[in-house]
Amino acid sequence: PSKGLGVGEVGYLITGVKDVRQSRVGDTVTNYNNPTKHPLAGYKDPKPMVFSGLYPLDGADYPLLREALDKLQLNDAALVYEPESSAALGFGFRCGFLGLLHMEIVRERLERESNLSLISTAPNVVYNVMLDDGKAVIVTNPSEFPEGKILSVEEPIVRSTILAPSEFIGVIMELCQQRRGVLLGMDYLSEDRVEIRYTLPLAEIVFDFFDKLKSSTRGYASLDYEAIGDAEGDLVKVDILLQGEAVDAFSAIVHRDKAYAYGLMMTGKLRELIPRQQFEVPIQAAIGSRIIARENIRAIRKDVLAKCYGGDISRKRKLLEKQKEGKKRMKMVGRVEVPQEAFIAALATDADIEKAKAARK
Template sequence: MTNQPGATPADAIRNFCIIAHIDHGKSTLADRMLQLTEVVDKRQMRDQYLDRMDIERERGITVKSQAVRMPWKTRSGEGEGGDFVLNMIDTPGHVDFSYEVSRSLAACEGAVLLVDAAQGIEAQTLANLYLAMENDLAIIPVLNKIDLPSADPDRYAEEIAGLVGCEPEEVFRVSGKTGVGVEELLDAICEQIPAPVGDPDAPPRAMIFDSVYDTYRGVITYVRVVDGRLQARARIEMMSTRAEHELLEIGVISPEPKSGKALGVGEVGYLITGVKDVRQSKVGDTVTNARGPAEEALPGYTEAKPMVYSGLYPIDGSDYQNLREALDKLQLNDAALQFEPETSAALGFGFRVGFLGLLHLEIIRERLERESNLDLISTAPNVVYDVTMEDGEEIEVTNPSEFPEGKTRAITEPIVNATILTPSDYVGAVMELCQTRRGTMKGMDYLSPERVEIRYSLPLAEIVFDFFDQLKSRTKGYASLDYEPSGDQEADLVKVDILLQGERVDAFSAIVHRDQAYHYGVKLAGRLKKLIPRQQFEVPIQAAIGSRIIARENIRAIRKDVLAKCYGGDISRKRKLLEKQKEGKKRMKNVGSVEVPQEAFIAALRTDED
């Protein structure tokens, strides 16, 4: 049987993805599968083969899902096995990229649930498992890293068996590093995961599950064909936008692009239409033929909603247009990225960008700086608040400067349901942390005598800043966190403004809980006192809620020693010189304005707090 696109019968295709917590060895297992199926020869093989971005390879994490087609001949029993084509999708493990995972699951019939044999089940493992179960996928439980000295496969096999509902003996034991057990796993994928179902004679329907921008070829769209057959050189139509294009190239990724003549039912491949506009290839859209199109589109994906907003500003104002173009390109690769222009008196022109979480913010910022040679400042991250005024008017606030003046009736903030898995020794420390972050406990279960699952309801604003770092440091790195949005709740929130010599500076404003307003005001005023250079006159730095001052620091004036030339002599002469200097300072204070250097803004707004 050929590995050519379009020539494979649907019952010989197996579509699966690998899901796991961060660092449990998804990319390493994918490397071994690529080697065993011989789609990558020994000379080209390298670690983390599917992680194409420098940033992924440096951090050792997967950010983008990758789809790869691999031929496999099973070794069932004594005789000849069957010929299969496996479409594997390697997915990210971090909570911020679970949106990528949900899209990948929709393109599959089965999932390999990977668990580290030395660490056991973690919070993100559970989250991904529930996602797979919601999509009715066949789940193959696998313990990885059995070659580690600290591995305890028997104990964790029981944990997984209890979760998935199988016997501990049915959990596969493999080592992505040495390759032990990977052949048996590939055979099991062919046997246990069902073949894709679709009507080969119906009008074609293919689901877009990812798209990337290539400088030379335009938009490359990754699709999973559900019904019918997509042919090269045919006219295709995007069902949501009704846009028509000619299909210039069609093919599969194996693991480098390999063009063909068609894609049939159940196949996963790519399309190139020569389109340059990134918005014309929407993730979740259905592709069909322009002549004889399908009647109804496939159910798409729910749009990813930003959880955290932050301002991105170029340090050099002339880079504004470059930043816009760079964000446009990134938005194609990352459907969850949203942005709109904004201006700030302190930082100039920039964009208000929506992210899924802090790691997402960090990765996007780093990709912009590297791939487009930009120097950026990001303002402190904040979440979206809904403010209801006394007269009933409702205002959405994504930036503290939009917070309305006047009396408010209610302010709501987003809350999340957080699941924390921790060794039982650290339950007290985790509960204390969640209580200080305004958390409400929802429940607690012991997965085994040593491991506890704790469920809390927490305000998102308390999580996005440094909650994860605090959690790791209090549990010596053993706890893991997963969270999902669960609506809004009312809270007693206030806007804290920073005034320099009585003038409000928008860039330093923040929306915080009333109980923490004093702490925030004192901290930022103290930080600015160190950062703003001394002026010719005294500068008061004040933190205020409305018209009430809650904290104050003074930057002392630079004084020339006017008494240096007076030695001995009459005291009235000295007093006259000091009075004259005092008058001059007073006059200067009335007309002078405080110069805040760019570095002070950057340092005060840094998201990586000391």
């Protein structure tokens, strides 16, 4: 054993810590007989900025996912997670990441190193919700969004810097304005290269902003951003209802101006993805109790008149009425089974779809 370590030297301690998770990056080592009163300054715990749910495709893989996250957290101090369950997706984990790149790396490592197939929900940011009674609620998941009277909702804002060829200024500015961006300034670095600075809500760039930026600039643009604080926004929770029941995996917190577009997009997607049932299935998007978009999946209908060759019209009408009553009863008690493929396709981003196509080739 050595009496001490000098500059540039590497050593190790033998401690009585039974669980490695009790020792975190940034902890201060001190003398037992003469302990320090204050930890070493200069270290801040990494604060998660983006949250997403990770669920195993096969429910039996849940213990394997827990074990894989435990191992990954040993060499990634910024990763935080806690168990959560979804009525639609089963048991999984709510994970916090430093940003989009961190989220992609963690998911990629889990799938590659632990041979797991995962579904990830749409990424969310941390919202600070202030209620009328003065109570503050921190929301990292749409299911936690309070239903009561809300005084204000604050969302994280980032200062972003985009470097791109000057020919793409128009499409970049259009994209940023669509994402509620505010232009801070623009500088020409050379005749054909420009730096554009915007403030943007973090929620607007965590989903597919970078993919859209790359595709609209033919891959020439680069993006860098840093958090600058929170700002109040007109945000609402959009629920997707199947047969009148909310499906938590499809809920999202969006800006009020974009709520209708999100509802229309999700109801249209699900109408194509969910197989037809024996009864008509309404798919609705709602803000609270107000329906903002609706699609119907038409019922599979048996031809009950197939054996009626001619004959009395009242007999045919009676058979059709009987079928109609049966469908109505079925609709009252029937449950809609959403296949796993529909969940994966509905929650996938454009980048995920492209990756899946490339893998098939």
